[in-house]
Amino acid sequence: MENIPPKVQNQLAMLQQMQQQLQTVVSQKGQYELTIREARRAVEDLADVPEDAAVFMNVGSVMMQKSKEQVLASLNERIETLELRVKSLEKQEKALQGRFEQLSSQIRGALEGKQQPPGPA
Template identity: 40%
Template sequence: MSSPEIPESIQQDLIKLQQLQQQYELVLAQRTQMEIQLKETEFALAELSKLEGEPIVYKSVGPLLMRGSKAQFETELNESKETLELRVKALLKQEEQLRKQVQELSLKIQAQLKSGQSPPSN
């Protein structure tokens, strides 16, 4: 007694679905990481804004502490913040596209399995 074999087109769609899900999870992880970096940058900017005058400020660069001015680091942090905001926005868009693709392909596979047949290959 043998179980019914899944048609090749459905197998291919299942593989594609798995790949899309992996891409979605990767994009989600990247966005989460960028949002954490963005929050850290915003926190650093808020702390710098509390400093009065022109104090000497240090930032960590790997194992080193770099000396600079408040204005210099504010400029760097603002540029970094803008870049991170753009990346988060792009990742959100990519995440939404992947989510839609996963959803559409899942529905297609479910319909194919319910009907017991596969549509013609494109």
């Protein structure tokens, strides 16, 4: 690191930070996608349950009896909300990936001795 110019050292630190952000976004997206799959499976399972059957749902740390209709509405709302979050995370991931690749290219260029022209920020 001694022979690396301070600007490039700063860019390397930014690159590491960006990589961590990218990993966090990918991890969150995966968790949301898993939760969506579980909620969809619950909706599918509820399709076989009679309308007047006792259905229970966790509300915080308490399990409460709810109507099938209420549980389905809650699950569908949860799925919709999580799908929006996943879309948002996908946009973040794409933007971070683009910036990551751009910065990587600039660093490689600087280390090879040929400075890359700065791209759009």
